[in-house]
Amino acid sequence: MNILVTAAEVAPYAKVGGLADMTGALPKAWGAAGHDVKVVLPMYGTIDADKYSLTQLEGELTVPFAGHTEQATVLEGKLPGSDVPAYFIRSADYYDRPGIYGYHEGFEDNDRRFIFLCSAAFELAKALNWSPDIIHAHDYHTAMMMPMLKITRQSDPHFANSAGVFTIHNMAYQGTFDPQRAMTFANFNPDEFYSGCWHEQDGAFNAMKSAIMFADKITTVSPTYAQEIQWTPEGMGLQSSLQARGSDLIGLLNGIDPSVWSPEIDPFIPVPYSLDTIEKKIIAKTALLKEGGLTDAAIKHDLPLFGMVTRLTEQKGLSLIIDSLEEFVADNRLRIAVLGSGEKRFESYFNDLSRRYPNNVLVGTGYNEPLSHKIQAASDYYLMPSKFEPCGLTQMFALAYGTVPVVRAVGGLNDTVHEYDPVTFTGNGFTFSRYLSGDLRDTINRALRVYKQRAHWDRLRVNAMSSHHWISATAEKYVEVFQWAKERYS
Numbered sequence: 001m002n003i004l005v006t007a008a009e010v011a012p013y014a015k016v017g018g019l020a021d022m023t024g025a026l027p028k029a030w031g032a033a034g035h036d037v038k039v040v041l042p043m044y045g046t047i048d049a050d051k052y053s054l055t056q057l058e059g060e061l062t063v064p065f066a067g068h069t070e071q072a073t074v075l076e077g078k079l080p081g082s083d084v085p086a087y088f089i090r091s092a093d094y095y096d097r098p099g100i101y102g103y104h105e106g107f108e109d110n111d112r113r114f115i116f117l118c119s120a121a122f123e124l125a126k127a128l129n130w131s132p133d134i135i136h137a138h139d140y141h142t143a144m145m146m147p148m149l150k151i152t153r154q155s156d157p158h159f160a161n162s163a164g165v166f167t168i169h170n171m172a173y174q175g176t177f178d179p180q181r182a183m184t185f186a187n188f189n190p191d192e193f194y195s196g197c198w199h200e201q202d203g204a205f206n207a208m209k210s211a212i213m214f215a216d217k218i219t220t221v222s223p224t225y226a227q228e229i230q231w232t233p234e235g236m237g238l239q240s241s242l243q244a245r246g247s248d249l250i251g252l253l254n255g256i257d258p259s260v261w262s263p264e265i266d267p268f269i270p271v272p273y274s275l276d277t278i279e280k281k282i283i284a285k286t287a288l289l290k291e292g293g294l295t296d297a298a299i300k301h302d303l304p305l306f307g308m309v310t311r312l313t314e315q316k317g318l319s320l321i322i323d324s325l326e327e328f329v330a331d332n333r334l335r336i337a338v339l340g341s342g343e344k345r346f347e348s349y350f351n352d353l354s355r356r357y358p359n360n361v362l363v364g365t366g367y368n369e370p371l372s373h374k375i376q377a378a379s380d381y382y383l384m385p386s387k388f389e390p391c392g393l394t395q396m397f398a399l400a401y402g403t404v405p406v407v408r409a410v411g412g413l414n415d416t417v418h419e420y421d422p423v424t425f426t427g428n429g430f431t432f433s434r435y436l437s438g439d440l441r442d443t444i445n446r447a448l449r450v451y452k453q454r455a456h457w458d459r460l461r462v463n464a465m466s467s468h469h470w471i472s473a474t475a476e477k478y479v480e481v482f483q484w485a486k487e488r489y490s
């Protein structure tokens with residue numbers, strides 16, 4: 001199958017969160033399974049062309065845009081560890097600036113930047129004389145490929161048999177654009193925007209809604225989230241559109257790449273370990289605490305270590321943490337190592353806590369890939385009390401590293417973490433349902449009780465480490481959806 005993946009983030013080149021992990025890992029898995037995959041992303045100013053051995057393709061790409069054409073150059077590389085080609089759209093006007101989206105509010109011209117990317121991806125496929133069976137778009141950034149396919153591209157024999165599949169990673173970012181601008185940039189007739197049309201939501205152009213309506217099939221990143229977005233406020237206003245497409249919407253759980261996230265081969269951790277040598281985690285724990293400035297005497301006083309690696313946004317349950325964490329720290333019942341970047345108020349909270357409890361709270365800021373691996377290996381528990389969580393990858397990394405997740409049972413957390421039952425010895429973590437700090441507190445207390453109960457603790461870690469969510473299985477399920485999407489074209 002010919003699969004064209006277009007996204008705003010692709011690991012390892014450009015990453016803010018889990019979207020990049022998935023758009024990096026899925027194409028590799030499809031490539032390994034024999035599919036012809038091409039990945040397209042912007043050439044951001046932050047991508048180092050030399051580091052990834054990117055070479056510039058000959059000539060320029062002429063991209064239809066806003067009723068005229070614009071030029072872009074294209075660089076090509078291979079997704080590291082694979083033969084899958086990645087194409088980088090270079091345009092000084094749109095991408096050659098620091099940052100992917102722009103700080104917090106986003107760049108003002110994100111509509112223009114990402115609609116241009118969508119149009120360029122179609123044009124690149126044509127320039128390569130390659131007809132995709134599947135056009136796979138991700139989140140609001142490349143959502144516009146779905147209406148573009150149906151409105152302006154399907155009449156081109158090149159795309160006559162291409163099916164559009166749209167994957168929702170997060171309903172919280174919908175791409176709410178000015179209608180006049182969005183219709184013009186996309187080369188749609190502005191008169192075809194009206195109240196009640198497929199692009200419209202609350203008077204604005206909504207890229208995500210448009211993709212939901214125009215895609216042949218829609219996927220989202222966990223089965224629970226697929227239900228939540230249709231039937232609860234997690235649909236963030238698009239519930240009825242999602243219900244309307246309910247028979248074409250499916251939740252496929254994300255997976256993780258074992259060549260990147262496996263404690264047996266992880267180059268960032270002090271010693272490799274496996275299920276049989278899980279006791280070696282203590283070496284990673286000691287090393288992290290040392291790196292965090294704790295003295296040998298302090299380290300000797302063993303306390304359970306909680307880890308967090310996260311974007312610091314309300315989504316991740318930070319209000320609950322602010323309400324409940326300090327009492328555990330003040331009573332010297334646990335330590336926590338946090339790596340996060342995002343909203344200043346949350347960064348300040350952790351920095352302040354760390355100043356007051358330097359032996360209990362370790363904080364890393366900025367984006368730090370090696371430290372993210374060290375925290376997963378070093379921690380006893382992984383804390384993720386999300387307000388909502390489409391899937392979540394970090395709890396899956398935690399499981400793979402024998403680190404016990406303590407989570408709120410929403411979205412993908414509900415599909416991957418199951419409460420440990422001391423009677424049957426089943427379950428791989430600790431969960432709670434209501435978004436209440438008291439419930440988080442009770443759950444941390446339940447989790448802490450098991451730490452000293454050797455038989456339960458050993459079993460729990462084995463259960464965690466035996467919960468597999470590999471990308472290869474996820475990739476296969478996507479191919480089934482792609483075949484299903486193609487049915488109407490065969």
Ligand code: ADP
Nearest residue numbers: 017018310311340366367368369372392393394
């Ligand atoms: P989300 O996509 O909502 O941010 P996920 O759990 O799906 O949540 O994925 C987050 C990804 O980003 C993981 O790969 C995680 O390790 C990574 N990550 C988050 N914050 C940082 C950071 N400060 N440094 C390094 N990696 C980070």
Ligand code: GLC
Nearest residue numbers: 018019169221390391392393
């Ligand atoms: C989003 C979600 C996260 C998910 C990731 C990858 O950023 O917040 O839950 O794991 O996308 O699909």
